[in-house]
Amino acid sequence: MKHWLWVLFIVVLCVSCLVGATAINPLQMSPVERNILLDLRVPRVLFSAVIGAMLGLSGSVYQLTLKNPLADSFTTGAASSAALGAILAIALGAPSALVPVFALATGIAGLTLVYRLSITAGFINPVTMILAGIVMNIVASAVISFSKYYFEESISSIVFWLMGGFFIVGWGRLTVCSVVFLLIYLFFRQRALQLNLLALDEYSAQTMGVDVHRLRSLAFVAATLLVGIAVSYTGIIGFVGLIVPHIARSLFGSDMRRNLLYSSLLGALLLVSADTVARVIIPGGAELPVGIITALLGGIFFLYLLQTRRERFWHG
Amino acid sequence: MADLQVENLHFNRGDFSLHIESLWVKSGEKIAVMGENGCGKSTLLQLLCGLLTPDAGTISYSGTDLTMVPMPKRAELFSLLPQVAEVIFPFSVYEVVLFGRFPHCTANCFSAEDEEQSLYLLERLDLLELKDRHFNQLSGGEQRRTMLARVLNQQTQIIYMDEPNASLDIRHTMDIFRLLTLRSETLISSVHDINLAHRFFDRFLFLKQGVLLADVIRNDVTPELLAETYNVQVTIGTAAFEFQR
Structure with missing residues (x-):
C-alpha cells in the first residue's frame, strides 16, 4: 500500500509535467517544448507538490x-x-x-483569536471553533476586497488571493518552500509521540509529562508558518489540509509518526492532481484557479464529515 | 518513594473556595477522598497534580516544592485518571494504553519492554480481546478500564484517580479496587460508593464545601461523620446485598 502510493505519486508528477495547454511527448521534443517542460512545467509541478505537502502537514497538525x-x-x-x-x-x-x-504574523493573530473564542476551561468547543473560523474568513475576505479596490494598482487580482493558484512560479520560491517544509516536517517528526498525546484530554496529556500549552503554541506557530508562506505565494487554497489527514488516518492509522508523512504525501498528490485538472479543463488554454477545484472537493468532504460525525459533534 | 505534604493550601474560583490546612501522605497509603458533588474532590486532585495553580500554600513531594519539579519529572512521580478522559481520532485500545509509557520512552519510540508491559496490563484489566478495537467504539466501562490501564502503565509512585469505578460494573469495580489497593504505590482516589471505599481503603478525607472536615483511618469512620459530610441520615445495618469476588 505504502509503495503503491509512492509509485502513484511519481506517475502523477510525470503525467502532470507532460499535459497542459500543449501536450508534450517526452520522446519527440522540439527545443520550444523542452524549454516549456524544464522552465515552466517542472518547477510548477514541484511547486504545487510542495505547497500541497505544506497544506496537508498543517492540516494534520491543526x-x-x-x-x-x-x-x-x-x-x-x-x-x-x-x-x-x-x-x-x-x-x-x-x-x-x-x-x-506579515502573513505569518496576521495568520497567528487570526488563529489565536479563533482559538481563544472556542476554548473554555481547557475544553475546545468544535462548533464554536468552526463558526469563529467562518466569521474570520468573512471579515478577512471583506478587508481583502476593500484593499483591492483601494490599492487598485499594487495588488494582483482578488481571484488570485481568494481562490488561489500557481500563477507566479520560480526556482527561488520553490527552494524557499522546500526548505521551510523540510525543516518544519522534521520539527514535527521529532515531536510525533508528544503530538499523539494531544489526542487525549488535556489533564491526561499534562500528567503524562507533555507541556500541553507550550506544545500547542509551538505547533500553532510552526503550522501557521507553513500556511503563511503558502498563502503569500499562492493565495488561499482551501480544504487540502481538511481532506488528506482523514484519508491518511483511515489508510495508515492515527499515529502521528505515520500521519505526518502521509498527510504531506497525500496533500502533494491531491494538489498536483487538482492543478493538472485546473490547467486542462478549460478548452483553449485558459487556466482555472486551483482553489476552485479544492474547494469543490473539500466542500463535499466537509458535508460528509458533518454527516458522519454529527452525533459526536453536538454531544462532545 | 515519595511523601506528599500540603500546607495551608488555598484555591478560589468564582464562588467556590478550597482550603486544606495541612495534609501529610506517607508513601504507600491508600486514601479515599469523599464528599458531596461539588465539594472540591476533583479540584483537590487537580491542585495536587499541578494542573491548577493554588492562590496560596505549598504542595511538596519528598520535600521538593511541586513548582520546582519539571514537567517530565512530574510524570514519573504521579499519574492521574481524570473524571472524563477522551481520545479524539481512531486510536486503538492498545495504542492508548501504550501512550502511558511515554514518560519512560526515549528517542521518540517505545521499547519492546514498553509493549510487553502494556500487553500485561491489558490482560490484567480484562481488555486483551479489545486491544485492536478503536477506543471510541468501546462502552463507557471499557473506556474507563482502558484509561486505568493507561494510568497504571505510567508506573508512578503516586496514583491519583477521580472516581475510578464510574460506569464500571460490580465485578470489574471489585477487581480493580483489589488490584489498586494491593499494589505498593500511594493511591489517592475520590470515591462515591461509601461501602466500597470503606472496604478497600485505609484512610479517608472528608471534604465539605471546600473544607477538610475530617482526616481519619478506617476504624474512625462513624455514621455521625458520614451524616455530617453528606447531610443524610446514616444507620449501620445489613439490609443490603453483599458482594464477594
Missing part, C-alpha cells in the same frame, strides 16, 4: 492540536488572515521578502 476533525488552514481562519497580512504588506510597499513574515 486537526490534532485543535481536537477538531473539521480543522484546516481554511476553516480555522488562519489562511484568510494570513492572506490579509500578505495583502497589507504589499499595499504598504513592503519588500517582497517580508510578505510571508
